[in-house]
Amino acid sequence: MSLDFDTLSTLRLQHPAWRLMRSDHAPLIASFLHRVFVVPNVRVMSQADLVEILEDELYALRLRLGDASFPGAALHYLNEWAAPDKGWLRKFYKAGTDDAQFDITPATEKAIAWLTQLTERQFVGTESRLLTLFDLLKQMSEGSDTDPERRMAELVRKRAEIDAEIERVASGDMPVLDDTALKDRFQQFMQGSRELLSDFREVEHNFRMLDRRVRERIAKWEGGKGALLEDIMGERDAIADSDQGKSFRAFWDFLLSSRRQDELTDLLERVLALPVVASLEPDPRTRRMHHDWVEAGEHTQRTVAVLSQQLRRFLDDQAWLENRRIMDIMRSLEGRALSVRDRMPAGAFMQIASTRASIDLIMERPLYTPAFKPVINDLVLQAEDDDVDAQTLFEQIMVDKARLTRHVRQMLQERDQVTLRDLVAAQPIEQGLAELITYLQLGNDGFSSSVDEQTMDDIEWFGETASGDSVRRVARLPRVIFMR
Amino acid sequence: MSAESGQSMQDGGSFAADAPSDLSILLVNLLKGVQYREQDERQWARLLSLQPHVMDYVSVLGLELVLDEAEGYAFLKSRAQDGDTESGPKLPRLIARRPLSFQVSLLLALLRKQLLEFDAGGVDTRLVLSRDEIVEQVRLFMPDQSNEVRLIDQIEASINKVVELGFLHKLKSTSSQKQGPGHYEVRRILKAFVDAQWLSEFDVRLAAYQAALRGELIQQADGDQVREPDDE
Numbered sequence: 001m002s003l004d005f006d007t008l009s010t011l012r013l014q015h016p017a018w019r020l021m022r023s024d025h026a027p028l029i030a031s032f033l034h035r036v037f038v039v040p041n042v043r044v045m046s047q048a049d050l051v052e053i054l055e056d057e058l059y060a061l062r063l064r065l066g067d068a069s070f071p072g073a074a075l076h077y078l079n080e081w082a083a084p085d086k087g088w089l090r091k092f093y094k095a096g097t098d099d100a101q102f103d104i105t106p107a108t109e110k111a112i113a114w115l116t117q118l119t120e121r122q123f124v125g126t127e128s129r130l131l132t133l134f135d136l137l138k139q140m141s142e143g144s145d146t147d148p149e150r151r152m153a154e155l156v157r158k159r160a161e162i163d164a165e166i167e168r169v170a171s172g173d174m175p176v177l178d179d180t181a182l183k184d185r186f187q188q189f190m191q192g193s194r195e196l197l198s199d200f201r202e203v204e205h206n207f208r209m210l211d212r213r214v215r216e217r218i219a220k221w222e223g224g225k226g227a228l229l230e231d232i233m234g235e236r237d238a239i240a241d242s243d244q245g246k247s248f249r250a251f252w253d254f255l256l257s258s259r260r261q262d263e264l265t266d267l268l269e270r271v272l273a274l275p276v277v278a279s280l281e282p283d284p285r286t287r288r289m290h291h292d293w294v295e296a297g298e299h300t301q302r303t304v305a306v307l308s309q310q311l312r313r314f315l316d317d318q319a320w321l322e323n324r325r326i327m328d329i330m331r332s333l334e335g336r337a338l339s340v341r342d343r344m345p346a347g348a349f350m351q352i353a354s355t356r357a358s359i360d361l362i363m364e365r366p367l368y369t370p371a372f373k374p375v376i377n378d379l380v381l382q383a384e385d386d387d388v389d390a391q392t393l394f395e396q397i398m399v400d401k402a403r404l405t406r407h408v409r410q411m412l413q414e415r416d417q418v419t420l421r422d423l424v425a426a427q428p429i430e431q432g433l434a435e436l437i438t439y440l441q442l443g444n445d446g447f448s449s450s451v452d453e454q455t456m457d458d459i460e461w462f463g464e465t466a467s468g469d470s471v472r473r474v475a476r477l478p479r480v481i482f483m484r
Numbered sequence: 485m486s487a488e489s490g491q492s493m494q495d496g497g498s499f500a501a502d503a504p505s506d507l508s509i510l511l512v513n514l515l516k517g518v519q520y521r522e523q524d525e526r527q528w529a530r531l532l533s534l535q536p537h538v539m540d541y542v543s544v545l546g547l548e549l550v551l552d553e554a555e556g557y558a559f560l561k562s563r564a565q566d567g568d569t570e571s572g573p574k575l576p577r578l579i580a581r582r583p584l585s586f587q588v589s590l591l592l593a594l595l596r597k598q599l600l601e602f603d604a605g606g607v608d609t610r611l612v613l614s615r616d617e618i619v620e621q622v623r624l625f626m627p628d629q630s631n632e633v634r635l636i637d638q639i640e641a642s643i644n645k646v647v648e649l650g651f652l653h654k655l656k657s658t659s660s661q662k663q664g665p666g667h668y669e670v671r672r673i674l675k676a677f678v679d680a681q682w683l684s685e686f687d688v689r690l691a692a693y694q695a696a697l698r699g700e701l702i703q704q705a706d707g708d709q710v711r712e713p714d715d716e
Contacts, residue, residue, distance in 0.1 A: 092608050093608060093610040093612050093669070094610075095522055095609065095610065096522065098655040098656045098669075100612075212605070215604055215605065216604075216605075218604075306609075310609060322679065322680050323600050323603075323604075325680040325684075326596065326597070326600060326679075326680050326683060327597075327600070329680060329683040329684050329686075329687050330593065330596075330597045330683065332687055333593060333683065333686060333687045333690065334625075336687065336690045336691060336694055337590055337625045337690065338624070338625060339694060340690070340693065340694055340697060341625050341626060341627050342627045342628075343697060344586050344587070344627070345586040345690075345693050346585075346586075347585065348583030348584065348585060349583075349584060349585060349586040349589050349689065350583075350584045350586075350589040350682075350685070350686055350689065351581040351582065351583055351584065352581065352582055352584055352592070352649065352677055352678075352682070353561055353562065353579055353580075353581055353582075353677065354579050354580045354581070354582050354649075355517050355518050355559055355649070355650045355673070355677075356515065356516055356517040356518075356579070357515040357516075357547075357560065357578045357579050358578075358579070358580050359515065359578075453529070
């Protein structure tokens with residue numbers, strides 16, 4: 001992009017980030033959105049919650065700056081920020097709720113990121129960045145080399161280097177990073193990881209734009225059906241096969257491997273424990289940085305899945321043809337409706353099938369029953385003196401959910417998924433059916449469960465009969481799988 | 485098959501599966517109204533597996549099952565055969581056809597168009613319109629009148645009718661802000677009822693009405709000089 005006068009003046013008018021900077025309310029908007037969305041890594045917030053937080057913020061500001069400042073209601077501001085001519089918030093409706101949802105747009109995120117950079121850093125680490133760049137270059141040149149001999153030579157050279165290092169360490173000569181080098185690297189790590197997090201919003205945004213472009217092309221298509229299908233077949237995976245899609249998938253596969261997760265946890269722990277790093281007072285959330293990545297990535301992953309599904313639905317050629325026809329009919333219909341608008345047809349005009357069957361049986365109607373009028377007496381009940389054994393109240397079976405959750409977690413430490421049957425084989429059921437049922441209710445604490453209704457599993461345990469004998473019991477149920 | 489296993493799991497495997505009861509629940513629910521996947525995923529799965537049974541059963545009642553897997557809804561409709569053919573005894577309709585006024589019909593058509601445009605441009609699945617947006621849509625097709633309140637009342641009556649038909653869903657206003665005019669979600673089931681065929685029938689009827697109106701006007705014009713509507 002060239003930064004010439006015309007480009008910039010268009011950007012100044014049109015880019016939401018620049019508009020945000022120009023807004024009189026920029027300090028309020030940026031500080032509020034930064035606090036609510038960026039800092040806690042929140043991706044979606046319901047309107048009711050957001051209105052409440054903003055209302056509090058406005059109240060506090062009015063106390064400080066006088067009642068005249070920010071006279072509008074919170075909801076009014078939010079709607080304004082989400083309006084197309086502002087574009088700082090994305091407002092949408094999620095399946096399953098009636099409440100509108102908000103997320104900040106990538107442009108807002110950029111503006112906020114730029115603002116945070118305005119304040120000076122303690123120092124600017126240059127060494128670590130140079131090393132990173134150097135590494136990237138090496139990866140590119142080595143990774144694209146197809147000559148086996150040169151590759152071999154490179155590997156041999158590396159081995160020699162490692163051998164030399166082993167020897168040096170064996171002789172007690174260990175080079176250690178000094179404090180400045182550590183700070184330099186840590187600073188770069190923090191910056192990179194924050195950027196990665198903020199990039200997810202843009203990735204999602206890019207996916208949406210891709211989807212939109214494909215839809216626009218289909219909607220505007222004027223050619224025949226055959227040509228359309230040919231063209232579209234190539235687009236079925238337009239989203240997953242784009243550069244953006246591939247890069248995201250690679251990232252996701254890398255992050256999701258359990259070995260990487262453990263490694264990341266381990267490394268973060270060790271690095272944060274270093275005295276120099278601790279003295280920089282990193283954000284406590286740094287420790288769970290990689291969880292934030294997973295969370296944000298998951299959100300993006302879901303968006304991509306939804307987009308692909310909707311696009312397929314939209315591409316359904318039958319629906320496409322029907323849509324075309326409907327648009328044609330609507331044009332004619334609207335013209336006619338306009339011409340008769342001063343003398344609209346009265347009475348019933350069209351019919352439509354009801355969505356339900358009307359079954360109305362006369363005998364099903366309830367007979368008249370006189371309304372029951374309770375008489376309320378103001379009496380104090382006398383307690384009986386009988387000594388009731390309260391023990392029976394406590395003898396109910398109580399299944400310890402936390403214990404069962406722990407079992408599942410333990411099993412999942414070594415593998416990605418485990419069936420309930422395998423789990424029970426390793427951790428025998430002690431409390432019978434009640435415990436089994438409780439397993440079926442688990443699935444919110446760091447793992448999820450799913451049911452494979454095609455396969456049946458037998459689950460067995462030993463229970464006690466009334467006489468105290470041990471008896472083997474078996475339950476047959478569809479396979480339940482716990483997944484990480 | 486999978487539906488039966490779902491049943492047996494609830495019973496802890498103590499007794500054999502009870503398939504007919506699944507079928508009964510499904511049938512009763514379908515007779516009572518549209519079933520959406522998002523309402524109950526398990527029931528949806530059961531419906532998919534028992535689909536042939538459901539079809540057989542409802543065909544006895546002169547109904548057929550319409551199931552859209554991509555959109556995630558299913559409902560029953562009268563089989564087309566007992567339409568205009570006068571041969572043989574006709575099965576009385578179990579599912580009534582409801583008469584619609586011109587305004588309600590027009591509103592349905594406009595909503596269908598909105599839904600289509602929304603699908604073509606948008607990314608979200610849920611089309612939510614505020615009352616004012618709907619009013620703006622319909623206003624163009626209403627006679628000019630100075631009484632704004634009456635106009636909005638009329639349109640609101642149409643909206644309520646469509647809500648009753650089940651094609652609009654009024655969203656609960658959760659924010660305790662001022663209770664402005666509500667928001668409505670256009671239910672995707674509208675696509676199945678207001679289809680190209682329905683719309684073209686609407687168009688044909690309207691054309692007939694237009695022609696009748698014109699004839700009437702020409703007759704009047706002979707006596708007093710009433711302006712003729714455009715030939716279009």
